[in-house]
Amino acid sequence: xxxxxxxxxxxxxxxxxxxxxxxxxxxxxxxxxxxxxxxxxxxxxxxxxxxxxxxxxxxxxxxxxxxxxxxxxxxxxxxxxxxxxxxxxxxxxxxxxxxxxxxxxxxxxxxxxxxxxxxxxxxxxxxxxxxxxxxxxxxxxxxxxxxxxxxxxxxxxxxxxxxxxxxxxxxxxxxxxxxxxxxxxxxxxxxxxxxxxxxxxxxxxxxxxxxx
Amino acid sequence: xxxxxxxxxxxxxxxxxxxxxxxxxxxxxxxxxxxxxxxxxxxxxxxxxxxxxxxxxxxxxxxxxxxxxxxxxxxxxxxxxxxxxxxxxxxxxxxxxxxxxxxxxxxxxxxxxxxxxxxxxxxxxxxxxxxxxxxxxxxxxxxxxxxxxxxxxxxxxxxxxxxxxxxxxxxxxxxxxxxxxxxxxxxxxxxxxxxxxxxxxxxxxxxxxxxxxxxxxxxxxxxxxxxxxxxxxxxxxxxxxxxxxxxxxxxxxxxxxxxxxxxxxxxxxxxxxxxxxxxxxxxxxxxxxxxxxxxxxxxxxxxxxxxxxxxxxxxxxxxxxxxxxxxxxxxxxxxxxxxxxxxxxxxxxxxxxxxxxxxxxxxxxxxxxxxxxxxxxxxxxxxxxxxxxxxxxxxxxxxxxxxxxxxxxxxxxxxxxxxxxxxxxxxxxxxxxxxxxxxxxxxxxxxxxxxxxxxxxxxxxxxxxxxxxxxxxxxxxxxxxxxxxxxxxxxxxxxxxxxxxxxxxxxxxxxxxxxxxxxxxxxxxxxxxxxxxxxxxxxxxxxxxxxxxxxxxxxxxxxxxxxxxxxxxxxxxxxxxxxxxxxxxxxxxxxxxxxxxxxxxxxxxxxxxxxxxxxxxxxxxxxxxxxxxxxxxxxxxxxxxxxxxxxxxxxxxxxxxxxxxxxxxxxxxxxxxxxxxxxxxxxxxxxxxxxxxxxxxxxxxxxxxxxxxxxx
Numbered sequence: 001x002x003x004x005x006x007x008x009x010x011x012x013x014x015x016x017x018x019x020x021x022x023x024x025x026x027x028x029x030x031x032x033x034x035x036x037x038x039x040x041x042x043x044x045x046x047x048x049x050x051x052x053x054x055x056x057x058x059x060x061x062x063x064x065x066x067x068x069x070x071x072x073x074x075x076x077x078x079x080x081x082x083x084x085x086x087x088x089x090x091x092x093x094x095x096x097x098x099x100x101x102x103x104x105x106x107x108x109x110x111x112x113x114x115x116x117x118x119x120x121x122x123x124x125x126x127x128x129x130x131x132x133x134x135x136x137x138x139x140x141x142x143x144x145x146x147x148x149x150x151x152x153x154x155x156x157x158x159x160x161x162x163x164x165x166x167x168x169x170x171x172x173x174x175x176x177x178x179x180x181x182x183x184x185x186x187x188x189x190x191x192x193x194x195x196x197x198x199x200x201x202x203x204x205x206x207x208x209x210x211x212x
Numbered sequence: 213x214x215x216x217x218x219x220x221x222x223x224x225x226x227x228x229x230x231x232x233x234x235x236x237x238x239x240x241x242x243x244x245x246x247x248x249x250x251x252x253x254x255x256x257x258x259x260x261x262x263x264x265x266x267x268x269x270x271x272x273x274x275x276x277x278x279x280x281x282x283x284x285x286x287x288x289x290x291x292x293x294x295x296x297x298x299x300x301x302x303x304x305x306x307x308x309x310x311x312x313x314x315x316x317x318x319x320x321x322x323x324x325x326x327x328x329x330x331x332x333x334x335x336x337x338x339x340x341x342x343x344x345x346x347x348x349x350x351x352x353x354x355x356x357x358x359x360x361x362x363x364x365x366x367x368x369x370x371x372x373x374x375x376x377x378x379x380x381x382x383x384x385x386x387x388x389x390x391x392x393x394x395x396x397x398x399x400x401x402x403x404x405x406x407x408x409x410x411x412x413x414x415x416x417x418x419x420x421x422x423x424x425x426x427x428x429x430x431x432x433x434x435x436x437x438x439x440x441x442x443x444x445x446x447x448x449x450x451x452x453x454x455x456x457x458x459x460x461x462x463x464x465x466x467x468x469x470x471x472x473x474x475x476x477x478x479x480x481x482x483x484x485x486x487x488x489x490x491x492x493x494x495x496x497x498x499x500x501x502x503x504x505x506x507x508x509x510x511x512x513x514x515x516x517x518x519x520x521x522x523x524x525x526x527x528x529x530x531x532x533x534x535x536x537x538x539x540x541x542x543x544x545x546x547x548x549x550x551x552x553x554x555x556x557x558x559x560x561x562x563x564x565x566x567x568x569x570x571x572x573x574x575x576x577x578x579x580x581x582x583x584x585x586x587x588x589x590x591x592x593x594x595x596x597x598x599x600x601x602x603x604x605x606x607x608x609x610x611x612x613x614x615x616x617x618x619x620x621x622x623x624x625x626x627x628x629x630x631x632x633x634x635x636x637x638x639x640x641x642x643x644x645x646x647x648x649x650x651x652x653x654x655x656x657x658x659x660x661x662x663x664x665x666x667x668x669x670x671x672x673x674x675x676x677x678x679x680x681x682x683x684x685x686x687x688x689x690x691x692x693x694x695x696x697x698x699x700x701x702x703x704x705x706x707x708x709x710x711x712x713x714x715x716x717x718x719x720x721x722x723x724x725x726x727x728x729x730x731x732x733x734x735x736x737x738x739x740x741x742x743x744x745x746x747x748x749x750x751x752x753x754x755x756x757x758x759x760x761x762x763x764x765x766x767x768x769x770x771x772x773x774x775x776x777x778x779x780x781x782x783x784x785x786x787x788x789x790x791x792x793x794x795x796x797x798x799x800x801x802x803x804x805x806x807x808x809x810x811x812x813x814x815x816x817x818x819x820x821x822x823x824x825x826x827x828x829x830x831x832x833x834x835x836x837x838x839x840x841x842x843x844x845x846x847x848x849x850x851x852x853x854x855x856x857x858x859x860x861x862x863x864x865x866x867x868x869x870x871x872x873x874x875x876x877x878x879x880x881x882x883x884x885x886x887x888x889x890x891x892x893x894x895x896x897x898x899x900x901x902x903x904x905x906x907x908x909x910x911x912x913x914x915x916x917x918x919x920x921x922x923x924x
Binding site: 073143156177187 | 234235238244245246247253314383384385434435653815820823824827847848849855856857
């Protein structure tokens with residue numbers, strides 16, 4: 001009951017044109033004004049939804065997606081299973097491990113702990129949305145340089161959480177990194193490299209890894 | 213052994229081996245573009261879910277799946293264990309369904325009617341006197357004359373209880389796979405440590421020819437020893453897919469992942485150790501037990517590393533109704549280490565000896581790696597500032613916060629597994645090679661490319677590597693620290709063979725014989741006459757229309773790999789004696805593993821092992837409920853992994869250079885994860901003056917130990 005409707009009687013391209021949202025014109029975080037978003041789909045109102053599938057609209061990484069999901073489907077599952085945006089991982093599925101970290105209007109959230117229908121009207125950014133024109137985000141480059149990943153399953157969540165952390169703590173101390181990234185867990189044990197990478201990007205303004 | 217053309221280049225001739233190279237799949241992983249099994253959605257794929265037993269021991273008395281079959285979206289229902297079967301652990305799989313969405317599959321599970329007859333289970337083994345008939349007493353093993361060693365009036369004897377409970381793997385990507393049939397051909401996308409090995413397992417389990425099975429895995433989200441098997445859910449996914457006529461993804465839920473798919477057996481022991489007054493070890497006596505599920509568990513190698521001359525030991529394997537044992541990094545070693553190096557540390561404290569001096573005194577008992585341990589003690593003590601911060605047990609600060617240091621040592625084998633590498637050099641200069649192996653995040657792709665680049669004189673960016681598909685030449689399972697030895701030596705041999713074919717093709721044109729050529733810096737050139745050279749592309753163009761193809765394998769000629777490593781670790785902790793909280797200040801690891809190929813990913817292996825070790829030392833335990841027989845913490849808020857703020861400062865040193873490099877390549881996945889339990893427990897004992905007997909060193913246990921005040 002939750003298949004993306006791109007192409008079947010409804011063209012995503014036409015839709016985007018209709019609402020004046022061009023994919024190329026958007027970059028991360030620009031979709032945060034309610035004015036832009038209010039055109040894009042029916043926001044959840046006070047009326048009961050479901051239990052059957054309902055049409056919803058999600059704004060993910062600067063693109064608009066229309067899909068049909070049961071109200072019980074989480075934002076994380078809608079992205080992963082219906083839109084095949086799989087950078088955010090499902091691990092604990094109950095708001096503990098941070099593997100599904102993503103940005104909602106620029107603030108980090110756990111995608112497993114929000115319903116897809118409630119994410120309408122917000123700008124959602126996953127790790128895939130942090131690369132601009134195929135150019136990796138400075139944090140990605142720093143994670144590679146400091147080997148802040150092994151199996152890599154927690155890595156996208158850490159990248160997103162690190163970005164949000166640096167946005168609110170631009171020049172962090174070691175202690176601040178320890179605390180600020182405490183909402184994400186890794187099993188292989190990559191914290192040492194992650195900490196070095198975040199400290200470096202935060203304290204060089206990202207210059208060490210290509211940010212302007 | 214006579215020199216071989218396959219031998220590793222001499223130190224001065226290495227351009228890539230031993231360097232710090234960033235892992236080649238880092239960009240795919242950090243950008244979110246790496247696709248794991250859990251991420252894949254083949255067209256038409258269905259979601260599988262399994263009904264799990266709520267009982268730890270029960271007989272299925274009634275089962276009706278009729279209603280489930282007619283639920284919306286349901287395409288197949290498969291009964292795994294039918295009426296009359298006795299379930300042996302909570303979480304065991306009984307019925308599987310495949311439906312269009314996950315929600316529909318879950319709804320269908322709720323429509324299954326099932327009745328059980330619960331039977332008396334046993335899930336707690338820490339108190340051996342409570343396990344009743346579930347304990348299978350092993351034979352007592354004796355060596356030398358332990359009775360005499362302990363009855364010697366001059367002997368100093370220390371006695372204690374030690375142990376480590378069952379912990380779980382908690383892979384972030386759960387176990388499972390996607391099965392897809394194309395006629396009689398089965399394609400499996402699996403989260404696996406054994407791409408090649410799974411082919412035979414699926415063929416045997418489904419009674420189909422192995423030639424019809426293809427297994428693929430590009431990325432795996434953690435294994436740690438728990439993902440060598442196709443598992444029952446693998447067979448079920450294939451059966452559901454067959455019945456539904458569509459691909460089926462069947463991967464475990466988080467609770468199942470912790471309940472049934474990861475179990476490092478426990479070990480508990482009453483230990484007595486004896487030494488002369490000068491610290492020379494004379495006797496060991498242990499009564500140990502542990503469980504790894506219904507099948508019991510392996511016998512830990514006690515006493516660990518230290519060859520105490522007089523020993524008496526006996527082990528009881530306990531059959532408990534918990535999910536079955538799976539290999540966990542360095543099977544049996546962390547437990548044996550947590551029992552031995554704590555008991556020895558208590559003895560050293562009783563002797564009023566610095567534990568490092570105590571191990572030095574007993575250097576003769578430390579086996580083949582003894583000389584390395586001595587070097588590693590020196591290095592580790594320097595890195596941990598041992599002389600500055602270590603104090604006799606309990607003789608630290610007088611305030612509520614107590615600081616302490618503890619040490620441990622470990623060993624592991626780690627030879628290379630059997631595998632085959634195939635390499636092609638095209639006339640246009642393209643180089644491609646392949647093996648049906650897998651990269652667990654250890655850096656397998658990276659070190660294979662480094663070896664190929666080193667051998668061909670090319671940068672790694674100029675070479676293409678294909679792994680993770682059983683259609684490539686056979687690889688080995690990634691376990692026991694055998695992967696790096698296997699894949700590096702097979703790659704080296706295939707690359708030397710391919711390179712030599714290229715030499716033979718271009719030698720006549722350069723007016724020399726093939727053995728006068730070398731491949732360096734993107735050139736094929738005459739040794740000693742660097743001006744007589746062809747670029748790689750010019751050389752390959754001489755091949756005309758025929759590509760070079762070479763296959764070679766491990767084992768094979770040349771002294772490329774070895775086995776047997778040692779490592780020393782020192783933990784530096786602070787303990788709040790008012791709250792029982794243990795805080796890591798620093799952890800130091802000094803490790804040898806022969807010739808290091810990629811220093812960066814090698815250090816990462818050790819850093820990761822330290823962090824995993826901090827986790828199982830301070831937080832991790834599979835907590836079983838005596839009344840219900842269920843795991844009480846099958847989730848990630850109560851099965852606690854270490855977080856970024858829990859690790860303190862980590863310092864790693866790899867022993868390389870003369871005396872180490874010439875041994876060849878040796879695996880590293882297991883050894884550094886062995887010592888943390890003992891090192892951290894010893895640091896806590898050093899800080900607070902008493903032993904906290906078992907891991908994890910949680911605040912309640914620290915406070916209990918302080919209250920009892922039992923000192924060694």
